[in-house]
Ligand SMILES: [Zn+2]
């Protein structure tokens with residue numbers, strides 16, 4: 504039985520003749536001939552490599568080895584920003600901890616001097 508028609512899930516893989524776009528779904532043997540990719544791929548509806556929703560492929564998306572949809576791109580960006588914020592807050596709290604220790608030490612000194 505032939506595989507059901509589907510939006511291809513493109514990934515850029517290295518082959519003996521260079522990088523080629525192929526469909527990464529196990530039941531599909533489709534690949535895009537290198538000299539045709541810039542003509543045939545942009546504007547095509549493809550499957551997201553992360554969430555399996557479909558989206559329209561653009562030359563910008565083709566800069567990624569495994570293109571993902573806008574929603575997944577936004578989510579990745581937000582997760583990265585969240586991590587950055589967390590690490591920033593962490594270093595901030597370390598700084599304030601150091602400041603607190605300084606105040607404490609100063610206080611203890613004062614008490615000891617009495
Ligand atoms: Zn396919």
Ligand SMILES: [Zn+2]
Nearest residue numbers: 551554572575
């Ligand atoms: Zn997605």
